[in-house]
Amino acid sequence: MTSRAPLRVAVAGLGAVGTAVVAALQAGLPGCRLAAVSARDLDAARARLPEGVPAVPLEGLEPLADLVVEAAPAALLPAIAEPFLRAGKGVVVLSAGALLRAGHLIDLAREHGGQITVPTGALIGLDAVAAAAEGVIHSVRMVTRKPVRGLVGAPYLVENDIAIEDIREPLRVFRGTPREAAVGFPANLNVAVALSLAGIGPDRTELEIWADPALTRNTHRIEVEADSASFAMSIENIPSENPKTGRITALSVVACLRKMGAPLRVGT
Ligand SMILES: NC(=O)C1=CN([C@@H]2O[C@H](COP(=O)(O)OP(=O)(O)OC[C@H]3O[C@@H](n4cnc5c(N)ncnc54)[C@H](OP(=O)(O)O)[C@@H]3O)[C@@H](O)[C@H]2O)C=CC1
Numbered sequence: 001m002t003s004r005a006p007l008r009v010a011v012a013g014l015g016a017v018g019t020a021v022v023a024a025l026q027a028g029l030p031g032c033r034l035a036a037v038s039a040r041d042l043d044a045a046r047a048r049l050p051e052g053v054p055a056v057p058l059e060g061l062e063p064l065a066d067l068v069v070e071a072a073p074a075a076l077l078p079a080i081a082e083p084f085l086r087a088g089k090g091v092v093v094l095s096a097g098a099l100l101r102a103g104h105l106i107d108l109a110r111e112h113g114g115q116i117t118v119p120t121g122a123l124i125g126l127d128a129v130a131a132a133a134e135g136v137i138h139s140v141r142m143v144t145r146k147p148v149r150g151l152v153g154a155p156y157l158v159e160n161d162i163a164i165e166d167i168r169e170p171l172r173v174f175r176g177t178p179r180e181a182a183v184g185f186p187a188n189l190n191v192a193v194a195l196s197l198a199g200i201g202p203d204r205t206e207l208e209i210w211a212d213p214a215l216t217r218n219t220h221r222i223e224v225e226a227d228s229a230s231f232a233m234s235i236e237n238i239p240s241e242n243p244k245t246g247r248i249t250a251l252s253v254v255a256c257l258r259k260m261g262a263p264l265r266v267g268t
């Protein structure tokens with residue numbers, strides 16, 4: 001009989017995603033063990049964690065864990081990821097948009113034998129997009145529709161004086177690339193960046209963002225034309241406690257962690 005030691009998982013950020021991932025780890029995820037947590041308010045975090053799970057500043061996570069789940073504001077991605085990658089360890093990245101401004105993280109992973117994983121998160125079909133990318137993809141188009149409260153406050157809207165609070169009809173607020181959206185909508189369009197990284201990159205993927213006052217769910221539709229297949233898929237995400245984040249995001253991380261230690265892996 002061979003059995004591997006459980007993967008020691010750290011969770012950086014105890015918001016909508018981090019809290020749900022911690023709960024799943026506490027409930028028991030085969031092959032994984034919750035090793036440490038970081039949060040902005042460490043005392044509040046300690047009060048919520050079971051005894052024996054340390055809550056430490058971000059820089060204290062790496063010595064305690066084999067892998068970190070980054071579930072924090074995008075600006076913190078380098079501080080969370082760098083120590084793990086330098087140590088040849090794994091990082092599961094939720095703030096995928098921030099990866100475009102932190103290309104050195106991929107170099108660090110390459111140099112030290114670490115690995116960055118971007119889970120499918122709030123999106124759908126990255127397995128099919130990645131498979132199609134092994135051939136030739138002609139085009140990838142994504143249309144995101146969000147309730148007003150899922151978009152309000154985005155820097156692009158503020159800088160361009162686009163007021164959406166009182167709209168009565170759907171309004172297209174952005175048309176461009178995931179690279180542009182990652183700057184203008186840093187807390188809203190990680191999904192578009194993840195899609196672009198799986199497919200034809202952040203400058204060739206076409207993206208539209210709509211604010212829709214009739215919607216209660218974040219809705220993403222992707223259309224792919226490739227030499228192997230044409231496909232279109234859409235997902236309607238029920239918001240979590242954070243209206244910008246779909247509930248399925250944390251579940252995608254849990255599924256990703258479950259796969260890491262599983263004897264059977266389904267899906268690429
Ligand atoms: N890839 C994908 O498909 C998706 C990605 N995301 C992205 O995932 C990330 C997490 O999302 P979500 O959980 O909804 O975000 P939240 O805003 O709910 O949570 C982020 C957490 O990080 C905490 N935090 C702030 N500063 C620090 C610090 N210095 N150290 C540790 N923790 C800190 C915040 O604490 P406090 O509240 O006290 O400030 C907050 O609890 C975001 O970047 C989001 O854009 C979200 C949805 C889908």
Ligand SMILES: O=C([O-])CC(=O)C(=O)O
Nearest residue numbers: 122188190191218245246
């Ligand atoms: O892209 C994101 O970061 C979040 C999102 O659209 C969703 O949860 O549907």
